Amino acid sequence: MTNIAAAISEVKALLGQRLNTSKSVCDLHGQNETYFPKMVPNAVAFPHNSLEVSDIVKICAKYHCPITPWGVGTSLEGHALPLHGGITLNMSEMNRILEVNSQDMFAVVQPGVTREALNKELRTTGLFFSVDPGANATLGGMAATRASGTTAVLYGTMRENVLQMEVVLADGRIIKTGTRAKKSSAGYDINKLFVGSEGTLGIITELTVALKGQPEAISAAVCDFPTIDDAVDVVISAIQMGIPMARIELIDEISIRAINQYSKLDYPEKPHLFMEFHGSKNSVSHQTESILNIAKDFKVGDFKWSTKTEELSKLWSARHQAYYATKALFPNQIGMSTDICVPISKLAKAIKDTQNDLKKFNVTGSIIGHVGDGNYHTLLFSDPKNPEDLKLNKYLANRMAERALDVGGTVTGEHGIGIGKLDLMEQEHGEALSVMKDLKKLFDPKNIMNPGKMIRLDTNKIDN
8 A cells, every 4th residue: 555654754754854754845846848737756865876866766665665766857648747646756966977888889887967068078088978868868868768869860779778677666676688799689778668658667776888980070961951851851851862861851831939038039920940960071071962962952031041159059059949939939838848759751741731620720839840850840839828729739749640550650769659549549550459458567567657657557547
């Protein structure tokens, strides 16, 4: 039987002041970046190491107390919200970089290390950590949600870049997953199972992540088009020609307007592509010229490119701020961000169908995407005083997801399931969902690990 109070009492004895039950701290951990209502934990724990996490989990298992991991709270599908209360595990004080191995090109970190902190540490090594979801998320959170972002088209997602992990299971056992070797055929790939598990199978307490060599040269290009179709056709042509792009981002007119106002820029209010190329000086110049030649066939407008570090930083800072910029364009509105991913040949139609829905239902929304891998995001807005607005936005998000499934895509390329897309899991996975439920029950028989996320068991009667 669940006894949250008893669990809190024992964890308090273990952690002292690092177990916080104040209203302000609990309220902070009940908020999220998007449309979900506040859901407040009963207490927030701040562990310092794997053994403490293990002890906390053992206590929570004894009392059937829910545990919700927390990085910095940037997830967009309610992953870090404590649906059933209990204890939130804030991993921010487990933030040490334990090892940087330049020869084998990996780093060992605790889960509270952010991607920006790691790259700052790596500045003098000639290496960098490549996964860039935009937000300065923690590496533990990025692994748990299988984050990707702007550079995934060249460097891969967290799935490809997490080599090894230390994980605390629901009974308190500490296990190692994966290896530091380049490959292995020994046993089941449990490492990949935990990457993207959203804290529902265990708590990540250490990660070994792959590093990449800093490219000799980097160039970026920005260009605008009369329609989104033209921009997407350039992307498809470039991929078919094998041009190795490090980033290629589609920004629609509304997002460009928001970026201009928020970041004090002056791009034409048209669909844009933001691109980046990595390699030798000659190769990045050649890649940029190749893209320009393709773009000329699709009514490209202004085409600007640069190799200056400050201009590259300005460009990608503006792109990373697009979510907040667009929200600022519609103050006092609730933002709902959703994403899908489709085969690249289906991307133009998927985006066009979404645009048609926005017009048909008179919904305010923007489209932005990592179009090099067929993934795009829609940010929809609703009046907080009119619940029907949010209901309509959820309907349109479901239509996006269903169309993606119809063409062999997925209901989410990188945001994950959390609680926002629970109802779509069966549509995407069919009978395989029952296998996932079996895995959840095997790893977490008491259903205390982030319950109600990704997998809805019979005990999770949550109304979304």
